[in-house]
Amino acid sequence: MANQFLSNLSPEWLESQYRLWKESPQALGADWQAFFQGFELAGSGAGETASQALKQSAVQSLIYRYRDIGHLMACTNPLTTCREEHPLLALAAFDLTTADLDRTYYTRRFYKKNATLRQILSVMRQTYCGAIGVEFMHIQDPGERQWLIDRMEPxxxxxxxxxEQKLRILRKLQEAALFEAFLHRKFVGQKRFSLEGGEVLIVLLDFVVQKxxxxxxxxxxxxxxxxxxxNVLVNICGKPPENLFAEFKDNIEYQVVGEGDVKYHRGFSADLKTAEGAxxxxxxxxxxxxLESVDPVVEGKCRARQEAYGEGGDQRVLPVLMHGDAAFSGQGIVAEVLNLSQLEGFSTGGTLHIVLNNQIGFTTLPENARSTLYATDVAKMLMVPIFHVHGDDPEAVVHAAGLALDYRKAFGCDVILEILCYRRQGHNEGDEPYFTQPLMYEKIKNHPLVHELYADRLRSEGVAGEEIEAMAAVIEERLEEAAGLPARQEEEGFHGKxxxxxxxxxxxxxxxxxSRDSLVELGQAITSIPEDFHPHPKIDKLLQRRREAIEAGEEIxxxxxxxxxxxxxxxEGTSVRLSGQDSRRGTFSHRHSTLFDIESGKTCVPLSAAARNGAALHIYDSMLSEAAVLGFEYGYSLETPFGLTLWEAQFGDFANGAQVIIDQFIVSSRTKWDRASGLVLLLPHGYEGQGAEHSSARIERYLQACADDxxxxxxxxxxAQFFHLLRRQVKLPFRRPLVVFTPKSLLRLPKCRSDLAAFAGGHFDEIIGSDAEAQKVRTLLVCSGKIYYELEEKREKDGRDDLAIIRIEQLYPxxxxxxxxxxxxxxxxxxxVWVQEEPANMGAWSFLRRSLxxxxxxxxLYLGREAAAAPAVGSHRLFREEQDRIIAEAFDL
Known part of the structure; x- marks a missing residue:
């Protein structure tokens, strides 16, 4: 009970409760039992019940507060002196004095049932105010909090x-530091974005791999x-240093497919053996x-690998994301990825987040980079533990990492591990940090290196200096030897899966x-629902119409x-995964892949009945995010080359919110990193008078990014074209991302229908020609997509046999x-004539003009809207006038 509450109780009432407890302890709740047990330990009698109750309550409050805010007094910053006191943690804040230090109290959930206040303070300070500060009392589940307490306080x-572990830690610190020093003197002035100041990251990752x-x-x-x-590539992933040195020498012929990328952007993978032989x-x-754009990509890769393992896959695949402090607090995609972590279609069993806090972002200090106390505060949205650790204390870092991995395994949640360190060089090796942070960098200049600090510590514990120096000599020798070797030719990409x-x-x-028979059979399967399932009446009719259309072979x-x-x-055994905002139903109510029982709320997915040979159908309504979800699906597609992975934008231009994923990964990863993807983007597009944000999927942006196939x-x-296109995507011998501009109004346009024969025969036609008689044609119109139906309607209505229309279905290649x-x-x-709905500076016109x-x-001749700043007008009347003008002018030639 709180002190303020207890102080309002009369001594007589407390004494009566004390006697009741003596006669029948179980008659009172656990809190009162703890109080009175503490009184007797302190040698108090009934006459001292009230004052001792206050003391006992104060001790309980002190324990709670240390667990709650002890991190505020933790010694975690290598560049500042440690804080000795905090007013909220002082004895006086609990009405306690030094006279109470040697009294014994009942501690209830403390690691010892009974302890003196002095012992309690010692444990609290060491646990929560040492080299590790822990934020965990925001976690709502008391079992999870107690799990942590039981592993930290004892x-x-x-x-x-x-x-042996100490020597391994020292060796990894030496490897990290000597590697950076070697690069600094061997490749003078070249950018490398060094790890100097944060070398403990290599110790941390090495431990994570082993554990x-x-x-x-x-x-x-x-x-x-x-x-x-x-540093991570060489000292954790096992990339041969001679290969990295070849890249520093700008040997562009070495293992570059396409255009390549700078060395500090490239990835790597390898099979490793741990010290225990695993x-x-x-x-x-x-x-x-x-920066953080890779976060969802990693999560998607891990989800796909976990599914491939089957049951228990989330424990077989571990995602580890490393962040900078400024990026973790400043980049919105971080919060988006955190939000994915517990969602049905996107969870990966918990991610280990490592925030390497350099206490600066480029030249910006924390007070200008965030509005929160910690860089990690955004992670509290998940109610997961956050460890803040001193970057010059590698043993504390290793311990926190072990706790994090055990917690992840126990609860399937993310864990945040913030390592407070510093950046010894400028943002890159050509920057001068003294220009903007002279005081900070004067401290860094005089601060000893972490591997030297730890070596001194081991010497004080009895490790021979010769042994330490010999370890360093071996590392230096290996680096020098590698610098004289040619690069190893290793197979990269397009192996394994x-x-x-x-x-x-x-x-x-x-x-x-x-075949027609197979389509009819499939049509029956995907329109059948269990007898005891009660769909919405309109959905029931939709399924009936689908079945009837397939069986009749027309109007599909x-x-x-x-x-x-x-x-x-x-x-045929091909798995299908589709996600996007409201993709189960479809934004325009055309898909209805997942049905809902109007009486019980149960779900039914008729499409699943078609799956054979281990294939799986996964369709998820995603959270309201484009960047994180598209990045996730891109990562997923990298691990599923023989599956169909799709992402659907609610409206095509919503993909604007994921432009970094599109530009930096989807359209360029093959030439930069030799990584192919078969991801499909479904982008609803078409002008129907819905304004600037609901008309254009920005065709021009994708075409501008097209090159080298x-x-x-x-x-x-x-x-039928869409049917063949989706099937073609997984049957092609290669993989390329597929951007599809899908319809809105055409979903229900009677003219936009296909006969079953078009599904049972033929293929996807990149170009659809005209059957107009050549001798009669005076005007040739070339177009793409939805506007074809308006042109064709006008042609039929006016009986114009002197006009031909050609459709370009595949704009690129x-x-x-x-x-x-x-x-x-x-x-x-x-x-x-080229005819389009989009303004002249948008759509496919600029891209196709020369080829046409x-x-x-x-x-x-160009026919379409005038060049414009926004994709479409906001007035439906003006839209109609513009649309009618385009069609009329096409037939007035």
Whole structure:
């Protein structure tokens, strides 16, 4: 009970409660039992009950407060002196005095049942105010809090460390420090984003690899930005140093596929053996300079690997994300990824987050970089433990890491481990930090190196100086030897699960048709629901219409075509994963992959009935995020080359919120890092008068990023085309991301239908020609996507047989040969016109203009909206006027 509450109770009442407890202890609650047990330990009688109750309560409050805010007095910053007192933790704050120090109190959930206040204070200070500060009392589950208490307080967060382990710690510190020093003198002035000041990271990661393997982990996936990456590559992942040195020498011929990337962005993977003989595969994911953008990619990779392991996979694969302090608090994608951690379709059994706190971001100090006390405060949203550790105390770092991994295994949650250190050099090796932080860098200049500090500590514990120096000499010798060796030629990429996938793009010629009988059978399966399931009446009718359309072989709409594509792939053993905001139903109520019982709320996924040979269907409504979810699905696709992985934007332009993932990973990872992906982006696009934010998926942005056959950009116009396109994506011999501009109004347009024969025969047509008689045609219109239906409607209505319409379904890679074939009959047409809905500075016009001119032999006329700053007008009336003008002008030529 709180002191203020107890002080309001009369001594007489307390004395009566005391006598009751003496007669029948179980008659009172646990708190009162603890109080009165403490009174007797202190030798108090009934007459002293009230004052002793206050003392007992004060001690309990003191214990609680140390657990709650002891981290505020923790000694965790290598650049400042340790705080000796805190007013909220002083004895006076609890109405206690030095006279109470040697009295014995009942401690209840303390590691000892009875202890003096002096003993209690000693344990509290050592546990919570030493080299480790812990935030954990915000966790709501008392069992999780007690789990941590039971593992921290008995040894004061300072368990004994064996000599062998101490020497391993020293060796890893030496490897980290001497590696940086070697690079500094060998490659003068070259950027490397050194780890100097944070060398303890190598000790930490080495321990994590060893401990994780002992806990049963077989795959460890690391994500980090550039600082310290080279050190991690060599001293943790096992990248041959001679290979890294070849990159420093700018040997561009060495293992570069495509355009390559700078050395501190590239990834690596290797099978490692631990000191105990266990095997573990360690992967460091490639990452651009966009700091935290790799976070969701790592999570997606881990989720896919965990699913491949099957039951218990979340304990077999461990994601480890390393962050800078400024980035962890400043980058919104961090919060997005934290939010993914416990969601059904995105959880990975807990991530170990390591925040390497350099106490500066480029040239910005913490007071200008965040509005919170700690860089890690955003992580409290998860109610998980946060450890703050002194970066010059490697034994404390190792202990906290062990607690973190054990906690993750026990509770399947993320854990945050913040290492407070410093950055010895500037932001890069060419920067002068004294320009902006002269006082801070004067401290750093005079601060001893962590490997030297730890070596001195071991000397004081009896380790011979000769042994320490010999370890360093061996490391130096290895580095010098590696510098004189040629780079090792090692196989990178396109092996393992990627065996059988080609690197090179070529014009696809794959069979995507499905027999009519199979389609009808699949149609029955995906429209059948259990007899005791009660769908919404409208959904029931939708399923009936789908079945009837398939069986009749005509009028198959977009949603049905997509369902048949998914079902046919599942029946062939290909797994399908789709996520996005409201993707189970579909933003435009066209998918309805997951049905809900209107009486019980139970769910049913009819498509799952089509799965065969181990295939699985996963469709998830994602959280309201683009960047994190798209990054996750990209990472997932890297691990599932033979599955179909899709992400759907609620509206096409919502993908703008994931532009970093698109630009830095999806469209460029093959040429930068030799990493292919078959990820599909479904981006609803089309002008229907819904304003600037709900019209355009920004076709021009994707086309601007097209080069070297890096992605596929497609604007299909029929359900059958979409069906063949999705099936083609997993049957191609290579993998390229597929950007699909999907419809909104066409989902229900009667003209946008396909016969079953189009599914049972044919393939995806990159170009759809015209059947107009060439001799009669005066005007040739070329377009893509939705506007075709408005042009065709006008052509039919006016009976214009002097006009031909060609559709470009695949905008990139553009099949120029097929376009020439489609255009050839109409080369003598008087008018040659490109028609689009989008403004002139958007859409496909700028990208296709030169190719159209080359194919036709003359410059095409442009018909569309005028160039504009926003993709569309906000007025529905103005939209209609613009749309009608475009169509009218096409027929007035």
């Amino acid at each position: 040894e004061g967060n300072r368990p004994p460390v064996a000599r 994780a393997a002992a806990l049963g982990t077989r795959d460890l996936v690391l994500g980090m930005s550039h600082r310290g990456r080279l 095997s573990i595969h360690v992967t460091l994911a490639s990452n651009p300079s966009h 990627w065996s059988g996938i080609d690197r090179q793009y070529r014009h696809p010629e794959v069979e995507t048709a499905v 709409d977009w949603g049905t075509g997509e369902a048949l594509a998914f079902a046919s792939l599942l029946s 890096n992605i596929q950009v497609v604007y299909p116009s029929t359900p 553009l099949r120029v040969d097929l376009l020439e074939e489609a255009v050839l009959p109409y080369k003598k047409a008087e008018n040659f 001119a080359e194919v036709m032999g003359r410059e095409p």
